[in-house]
């Protein structure tokens with residue numbers, strides 16, 4: 017039986033991508049030779065490594081990255097101090113010409129960072145003149161060694177507007193503003209970018225962080241000859257931060273711009289989550305640093321299978337589908353409550369649920385030591401679900417809603433006789 021065909025192509029600012037999967041600007045998009053390899057494997061476009069005009073020579077610190085391993089999981093995060101491209105501008109532009117000649121239907125996004133207003137203009141123009149289909153303005157690198165650049169621009173909102181307007185005046189191709197997550201509210205700088213004429217927003221660049229300190233020399237890593245720096249964290253560790261900023265911007269009616277999402281995407285599921293929260297395209301770096309360009313094959317297959325299973329023909333119909341379910345916590349219906357539900361026939365008797373419930377949950381489990389099985393006391397269960405997070409058997413512990421009149425038990429008091437010593441008056445708010 018032939019597999020049903022779904023349409024992964026997507027329009028982003030009037031440019032057609034054959035699928036939503038792009039390389040983000042970084043070492044994975046550093047040269048035509050690399051990008052070519054990625055295109056052959058299935059990536060539909062690239063945000064090329066951020067160009068530099070050669071006015072200020074770029075020298076990368078050495079070493080420039082450190083892996084944030086956690087337990088036995090490698091590269092939960094990646095710490096980097098890499099700068100923008102150190103290649104001569106001419107070489108990068110020759111690569112643009114090569115890629116556009118050989119791959120006219122793949123999308124070439126030129127990522128640029130000027131160190132002055134006229135440099136933004138210059139880099140925008142040469143990019144367009146040499147075949148770039150779109151521009152991405154890097155307002156967001158958190159560890160540039162050239163003062164006042166990168167995310168310092170992304171935090172000075174009027175500069176975002178000014179440089180976006182400069183670039184928009186200089187070119188006719190669509191312009192994406194790439195945002196820093198090192199702020200509290202991304203909608204605000206995104207609106208400044210929109211005022212400057214941005215056609216789309218991409219996010220997130222790396223999150224400022226320190227992910228490891230060498231215990232022998234006490235220097236944060238990467239240790240650049242005795243000095244560590246607060247620098248960019250990427251990879252799975254930052255996905256929740258990326259998704260939050262994307263959801264905020266997608267829900268902002270005033271903004272209403274196409275979004276390109278990134279931050280911790282490794283699998284088709286990660287990519288889909290960004291799409292469901294409003295991204296038309298997604299970009300990847302650390303996932304490729306960990307596994308190589310080949311992950312795009314799983315992304316294409318996984319997303320296609322998901323669409324077939326859900327009866328969705330076009331990927332554009334998935335964009336933003338989860339947004340109607342994203343609200344603030346005051347919208348929760350607190351009348352509906354539930355507890356955990358244990359399928360003890362499948363239990364392996366490890367007891368991890370009992371330990372975490374007793375030390376960090378509702379102390380709602382009794383332990384049948386003879387049979388090595390937990391027994392739930394329903395009216396003590398907080399439905400925190402931590403027992404299910406540590407249970408080694410998939411889906412043994414699930415969630416069950418309780419009837420409308422069901423009540424959780426009152427908290428236990430250790431010694432009621434202490435009430436006579438209590439210094440306490442109920443709080444009375446002062447009415448102004």
Ligand SMILES: Cc1cc2nc3c(=O)[nH]c(=O)nc-3n(C[C@H](O)[C@H](O)[C@H](O)COP(=O)(O)O)c2cc1C
Nearest residue numbers: 040041042066096220221250251279280300301302
């Ligand atoms: C080593 C490294 C270098 C990067 N260089 C750039 C860059 O030159 N320009 C840019 O806009 N973003 C740069 N980024 C940020 C990525 O494009 C991306 O926004 C970020 O890493 C989050 O995605 P990820 O979790 O898939 O890596 C770099 C990231 C890494 C890890």
